[in-house]
Amino acid sequence: MKKYFKFDKHETNYKKEILGGLTTFLSMAYILAVNPQVLSLAGVDGVSENMKMDQGAIFVATALAAFVGSLFMGLIARYPIALAPGMGLNAFFAFTVVLTMGIPWQVGLTGVLFSGLVFALLTMTGLREVIINAIPYQMKMAVSAGIGLFITFVGLQSSGIIVKNDSTLVTLGHITDGPVLLTIFGIVVTVILYAIRVPGAIFIGMVLTSIVGMFTGLIHTPSGIVGQVPSIEPTFGAAFEAFKDPSQLLTVQFLIVILTFLFIDFFDTAGTLVAVATQAGIMKNNKLPRAGRALFSDSLATIVGAIFGTTTTTSYIESSSGVAVGARTGFASVVTGFCFLLAIFFSPLMEVVTSAVT
Secondary structure (H helix, E strand, O other): OHHHHOOOOOOOOHHHHHHHHHHHHHHHOOHHHHHHHHHOOOOOOOOOHHHOOOHHHHHHHHHHHHHHHHHHHHHHHOOOOOEEEOOOHHHHHHHHHHOOOOOOHHHHHHHHHHHHHHHHHHHHOOHHHHHHHHOOHHHHHHHHHHHHHHHHHHHHHHHOOEEEEOOOEEEEOOOOOHHHHHHHHHHHHHHHHHHOOOOOHHHHHHHHHHHHHHHOOOOOOOOOOOOOOOOOOOOOOHHHHHHHOHHHHOOHHHHHHHHHHHHHHHHHHHHHHHHHHHHHOOOEOOEOOOHHHHHHHHHHHHHHHHHHOOOOEEEOOOHHHHHHOOOOOHHHHHHHHHHHHHHHHHHHHHHHOOOOOO
């Protein structure tokens, strides 16, 4: 194992890698709660049931996609970078593809599947690696920043901090409402933790917000800690349902969906790989060694994730937290992956995750 991951070359050991993997998991574990909330359109009024995805199934799909994706990255590319369904991409899927464009979520998953297949082909030809190396660093970071702003807007809207206004499009919501105040508390706590560089700041912020919510009666106490694993049946293989009616795939809207997923994931992945690899000292002459393997792992993860029933699975910038405590090889990603696999047994805890928490 040490020889395969080249521990000696990277001056690391099992202790550093395991600690790094656990730290990365804590930093990105929030996706287990947020992704089901976003994709099920929880808290969004006036949405028909057939537009909503099953939260339990999404929870399991998210955990499995993160498990498989992190294993791919760890074993194939040997990078200390974990993967999971991406923020921003899930919001685009739910609020733009499904809610605004009116595309069934099953067809949307087919679009995710296609984007993964296209990425895999681009990676195998070497074109994706060439393009990534040619893109200016500033542009890679700018796209990531834009995605972050979009996520922020969705979060503020879902929590009620901002609401729709016919004159100004958005306006300040009722900030004295309990759920809104709880959200503001969570934001402040998370920002403070992040500012003082506490590992897993987002996850810890969500936990503290949930606890305060339960004490104040704004959030129901969970029925347990460990429970039966939810069924993945409602979403598993749903990406193939669109093939029963191919006409759904032969539209301009569907093409736009595929291209958008391609564009966002392309730049998001590029920015993450460059940032984390630079921090870990992996970059050589401003280029990524084994970039093809890393990109192929990312593509495979998206394909598998779509089959499970979740949106684009991508590399997480939170992996930098694991690198910060010593992770240098793919063994850390393997550790993170198994943490996500174990997480599926703790589904009852998701009951406390409301829009105010996420």
